[in-house]
Amino acid sequence: MRKEDKEIMLKIYRTMLTIRTFEEKARSLVLEGRMYGALHLYSGEEAIAAGVCSCLRDTDCVTSTHRGHGHCIAKGAETKRMMAELFGRVTGYSKGKGGSMHIADMAKGVIGANGIVGAGLPIAAGVGFAQKYNGEDNVTVAFFGDGATNRGTFHESINMAASQMLPVIYVCENNNYAMATSFPYHSHNKTIAQRAQAYDIPGVAADGNDAEAVRAAALEAVERARAGGGPSLLEFRTWRHHGHFLNDQQKYKDPKDQEYWLTQDPIPRFEKALLESGTASQAEVDSVKADVIEEIEEAVRFGESSPQPAFEVIFEDLYV
Amino acid sequence: MAIMNTRQAIQSAMDIEMSRDPKVFVIGEDVSRNGCSFGQFNGLPDKFGDKRVVNAPLSEAAITGVGMGAAAYGLRPVVNHDFIDFLGCCFDEILNQIAKLRWMMGGQMIVPLTLNIFCGGGGGSASQHSQSLEVFFTHMPGIKVVMPSNPADSKGLLASAIRDDNPVMIIHNRGLIGMEREVPEGEYLVPIGKAEVAREGSDVTVVSYSRTLNYCLEAADDLAKEGIAVEVVDLRSLVPLDKESIFKSLEKTSRLVIAHEAVGNSGFGAEIAAVVAEEAMDLLDAPIRRVTAPFTHIPYNREMERAMYPDREKIASAIKSIL
Numbered sequence: 001m002r003k004e005d006k007e008i009m010l011k012i013y014r015t016m017l018t019i020r021t022f023e024e025k026a027r028s029l030v031l032e033g034r035m036y037g038a039l040h041l042y043s044g045e046e047a048i049a050a051g052v053c054s055c056l057r058d059t060d061c062v063t064s065t066h067r068g069h070g071h072c073i074a075k076g077a078e079t080k081r082m083m084a085e086l087f088g089r090v091t092g093y094s095k096g097k098g099g100s101m102h103i104a105d106m107a108k109g110v111i112g113a114n115g116i117v118g119a120g121l122p123i124a125a126g127v128g129f130a131q132k133y134n135g136e137d138n139v140t141v142a143f144f145g146d147g148a149t150n151r152g153t154f155h156e157s158i159n160m161a162a163s164q165m166l167p168v169i170y171v172c173e174n175n176n177y178a179m180a181t182s183f184p185y186h187s188h189n190k191t192i193a194q195r196a197q198a199y200d201i202p203g204v205a206a207d208g209n210d211a212e213a214v215r216a217a218a219l220e221a222v223e224r225a226r227a228g229g230g231p232s233l234l235e236f237r238t239w240r241h242h243g244h245f246l247n248d249q250q251k252y253k254d255p256k257d258q259e260y261w262l263t264q265d266p267i268p269r270f271e272k273a274l275l276e277s278g279t280a281s282q283a284e285v286d287s288v289k290a291d292v293i294e295e296i297e298e299a300v301r302f303g304e305s306s307p308q309p310a311f312e313v314i315f316e317d318l319y320v
Numbered sequence: 321m322a323i324m325n326t327r328q329a330i331q332s333a334m335d336i337e338m339s340r341d342p343k344v345f346v347i348g349e350d351v352s353r354n355g356c357s358f359g360q361f362n363g364l365p366d367k368f369g370d371k372r373v374v375n376a377p378l379s380e381a382a383i384t385g386v387g388m389g390a391a392a393y394g395l396r397p398v399v400n401h402d403f404i405d406f407l408g409c410c411f412d413e414i415l416n417q418i419a420k421l422r423w424m425m426g427g428q429m430i431v432p433l434t435l436n437i438f439c440g441g442g443g444g445s446a447s448q449h450s451q452s453l454e455v456f457f458t459h460m461p462g463i464k465v466v467m468p469s470n471p472a473d474s475k476g477l478l479a480s481a482i483r484d485d486n487p488v489m490i491i492h493n494r495g496l497i498g499m500e501r502e503v504p505e506g507e508y509l510v511p512i513g514k515a516e517v518a519r520e521g522s523d524v525t526v527v528s529y530s531r532t533l534n535y536c537l538e539a540a541d542d543l544a545k546e547g548i549a550v551e552v553v554d555l556r557s558l559v560p561l562d563k564e565s566i567f568k569s570l571e572k573t574s575r576l577v578i579a580h581e582a583v584g585n586s587g588f589g590a591e592i593a594a595v596v597a598e599e600a601m602d603l604l605d606a607p608i609r610r611v612t613a614p615f616t617h618i619p620y621n622r623e624m625e626r627a628m629y630p631d632r633e634k635i636a637s638a639i640k641s642i643l
Contacts, residue, residue: 061393092426093428094425094426095427097424098424098426104421104424104428104429105428106425106428106429111389111393111429112421112424112425114417115416116412116417119385119412119413119416119417121385122381122384122385122388122389122413123392123417124389125382125386126385126387126388126392126397127389127390128389129374129386129390130389130393130395133371133390133395140389153381156377156379156381157381157385159379159382160376160377160382160383164374316423317422317423317425317426317427318423318462319462319464320422320486
């Protein structure tokens with residue numbers, strides 16, 4: 001393996017681990033009553049954000065979802081400012097006004113998480129439009145879940161991007177549930193990827209818990225978009241370890257499915273592959289783990305000790 | 321100055337603004353060379369090309385969302401919808417995205433986006449192509465809403481909207497598309513947030529905007545013959561609202577009539593009446609009167625439709641009722 005490839009693999013591992021640690025920490029903070037507010041956890045889906053964003057540059061963009069922490073972290077947002085936002089503090093990305101569902105980092109090309117399912121897709125088309133308009137070779141990734149594929153914005157955005165040949169990669173994280181409604185119930189299609197045929201664009205389905213498979217599929221779509229080849233639709237099958245929201249009792253999940261999917265957890269799988277292929281040593285893996293734990297602990301310290309915003313902040317940023 | 325109709329005034333503003341800033345582009349349905357419902361972009365495709373005059377699929381949500389994304393990335397989109405009635409198809413993009421993203425994200429972006437919209441009835445277009453729905457948007461913090469009453473204001477407010485770093489919805493009235501008036505030929509900006517006294521008078525203040533403003537001027541002409549001096553205030557901007565101009569006029573007249581084409585229930589007249597009642601009640605010597613469309617849908621039948629809207633007689637009658 002080339003040195004650069006090893007670096008990419010270790011970066012993917014670090015990203016996945018950072019996301020998982022961030023999510024589980026946020027979960028326990030809310031359960032302990034130290035943190036307050038809506039939380040939709042990404043645990044279990046890390047390979048998709050990490051794999052896709054490993055193909056992107058800082059100048060590329062993503063639009064994210066209500067389950068957006070993973071995308072933000074994978075695209076380079078700071079966990080300190082994210083955690084501060086979850087604590088509702090003035091040092092957070094939105095000064096405490098946005099919370100979990102509205103984190104953006106424009107400097108890193110994160111055009112924002114979004115609380116409206118399916119809203120990111122047309123925005124992604126617009127960012128892609130602007131990239132093409134400017135004559136750049138930057139691209140935009142729209143992340144969304146299987147639920148969003150039944151919004152009209154899915155159709156409108158993909159058709160627009162296809163008809164205008166916009167550099168947009170549509171990434172469906174199919175975790176089998178639109179909130180509590182299962183994929184086989186809400187869609188007659190066996191896959192979301194097959195819908196690409198309707199727009200005459202490439203559609204690829206791959207294992208969303210296999211970071212290397214995700215990266216391979218994404219790399220091809222990103223390169224095509226960069227070269228002016230237009231949009232692609234990628235579908236990654238995955239599983240939400242937790243419910244739609246924090247206190248979701250998940251009565252709709254078959255415990256056997258949950259048990260099976262936990263054996264498919266993308267992080268141990270990737271770690272095993274790293275070690276077995278000799279890409280990384282146990283010492284390197286352990287060092288990443290220690291770094292990540294320290295980073296998230298520091299993020300919590302920073303967030304929890306940051307000042308509360310003054311009430312007047314609600315009038316800031318409304319108009320320029 | 322040149323004589324222009326509203327269509328030509330919009331063309332003029334677009335031509336000038338697109339020439340001075342390469343980041344300005346227009347996207348909408350049928351904005352190509354051979355099709356454009358109202359002709360407001362005629363000539364622009366030949367001059368600026370398809371790249372900057374983007375003819376889009378019939379996808380209101382995608383068109384508006386593309387505007388949002390492009391604005392977030394630094395362009396200055398003019399998103400065109402020929403009928404305000406269609407904004408139901410992209411309400412989320414306006415309500416939850418365009419109006420909120422900057423605020424929700426802690427000011428990390430500006431959204432210099434113009435929504436170029438047409439409202440208004442009078443052409444037998446019935447209830448889904450004739451409405452005046454401005455209050456849906458004046459109720460949304462984060463966007464500005466302006467409504468010109470004449471071609472010069474259509475030009476000047478559109479140019480100001482394009483140069484504004486905030487999302488601005490400019491709502492032209494379809495009934496004024498063919499209206500001809502003197503319009504400045506070169507760069508022309510009408511400030512957003514400033515009302516204009518369209519006619520001075522001392523007996524009663526009529527606050528209005530958009531097409532209905534013109535009927536207020538006609539009513540003022542009629543009443544002048546009876547010795548009644550009507551002051552007509554053209555709001556031009558609904559958000560931000562120039563309250564001071566309304567109060568200043570009331571200091572002279574002490575009487576207020578509000579007229580608009582939209583239905584009265586929760587209409588913008590209710591907002592003006594509430595603002596005056598809360599902040600300037602002591603200026604009033606008479607009850608406030610509103611002249612609006614009744615609380616029903618807009619009919620197709622010509623006579624029925626004509627009877628819906630405020631006109632010079634209804635406005636004059638409302639004025640006289642509080643003298």
